[in-house]
Amino acid sequence: MRERKIGFIGGGNMAEALIRGMLAASFSAERIWVAEPRAERREWLEEHYGFAARADNGEVAKACDVLILSIKPQMINSVMPEIAEYFSDKKLLISILAGVSTQALESFLPGAPRVVRVMPNTPALVGEGAAGLCGGRHAREGDLTAAQQLLESVGVARVVTEKEMDAVTGLSGSGPAYVYTLIEALADGAVRQGLGRDDALALASQTVLGAARMVLETGEHPAVLRDRVCSPGGTTIAGVAALEEGNFRATLMEAVNRATQRSRELGNS
Numbered sequence: 100m101r102e103r104k105i106g107f108i109g110g111g112n113m114a115e116a117l118i119r120g121m122l123a124a125s126f127s128a129e130r131i132w133v134a135e136p137r138a139e140r141r142e143w144l145e146e147h148y149g150f151a152a153r154a155d156n157g158e159v160a161k162a163c164d165v166l167i168l169s170i171k172p173q174m175i176n177s178v179m180p181e182i183a184e185y186f187s188d189k190k191l192l193i194s195i196l197a198g199v200s201t202q203a204l205e206s207f208l209p210g211a212p213r214v215v216r217v218m219p220n221t222p223a224l225v226g227e228g229a230a231g232l233c234g235g236r237h238a239r240e241g242d243l244t245a246a247q248q249l250l251e252s253v254g255v256a257r258v259v260t261e262k263e264m265d266a267v268t269g270l271s272g273s274g275p276a277y278v279y280t281l282i283e284a285l286a287d288g289a290v291r292q293g294l295g296r297d298d299a300l301a302l303a304s305q306t307v308l309g310a311a312r313m314v315l316e317t318g319e320h321p322a323v324l325r326d327r328v329c330s331p332g333g334t335t336i337a338g339v340a341a342l343e344e345g346n347f348r349a350t351l352m353e354a355v356n357r358a359t360q361r362s363r364e365l366g367n368s
């Protein structure tokens with residue numbers, strides 16, 4: 100993958116997170132192309148990352164071996180024909196679009212198009228992404244491996260079935276937003292009790308990071324780790340009781356559920 104020209108179609112937030120993570124992982128800027136319609140955004144990307152951004156999707160589609168489709172799902176009907184003109188079985192399309200199936204993408208492309216659908220997340224920007232991916236009907240074994248390697252250069256990547264992709268979207272694609280809300284709310288709670296804002300945000304963020312690493316590195320179930328924090332008659336169980344009263348777990352499950360449903364809707368629209 101590192102030797103191939105990689106072209107992003109759409110230079111927005113998620114594309115930038117992947118690009119920044121890839122550059123930090125020693126991908127050469129010369130091999131990264133971006134198509135982005137807004138001049139101001141093109142200039143900003145060029146200035147910050149040192150590659151030439153293009154206005155024309157066709158120019159990038161023609162020049163690159165691997166295309167990373169990073170437009171909004173709602174734009175697929177206008178953008179895919181511009182790519183299709185230059186697409187062939189020699190090229191690989193990697194889509195990061197929420198909800199849009201490999202079958203829907205294939206229907207725009209000629210021949211037996213090689214398509215891989217991935218659902219990354221923005222922490223890829225700091226090399227801590229969490230992504231799911233699946234191959235389309237004509238994707239070769241090496242295509243899935245290449246896409247997985249690219250995503251693993253910016254975090255963790257799991258191959259899943261296409262049916263599971265909407266749940267991945269509801270969990271890890273959208274998940275950073277849930278966690279930012281959690282961090283903000285934890286910090287607010289401490290500010291309310293008189294702690295300074297900077298200290299509160301630093302301690303809340305590190306607590307989330309530390310707890311996540313405990314789950315990943317000890318291999319213990321989160322409930323076991325939680326029990327070890329809850330001293331009998333102590334402070335934590337009093338806090339946990341408040342979470343239960345507020346339906347914290349049910350609320351998070353519902354957040355994943357709604358985002359998953361929305362991903363399915365985007366695929367059907």
Ligand SMILES: NC(=O)C1=CN([C@@H]2O[C@H](COP(=O)(O)OP(=O)(O)OC[C@H]3O[C@@H](n4cnc5c(N)ncnc54)[C@H](OP(=O)(O)O)[C@@H]3O)[C@@H](O)[C@H]2O)C=CC1
Nearest residue numbers: 109110111112113137140169170171172195196197219220
């Ligand atoms: N944000 C996230 O956390 C994640 C997003 N995704 C997926 O990534 C995709 C992009 O999302 P996100 O980065 O958040 O959205 P953005 O709006 O930030 O990015 C979309 C980009 O596409 C550009 N664009 C608009 N029209 C065209 C066109 N005709 N041709 C080429 N590019 C065009 C936009 O340009 P302009 O500058 O004019 O707006 C913008 O830069 C979505 O499909 C989303 O589902 C997947 C995982 C996580």
Ligand SMILES: O=C(O)[C@@H]1CCC=N1
Nearest residue numbers: 196197268272273274
């Ligand atoms: O909100 C969205 O639709 C995109 C997909 C996953 C994260 N952001």
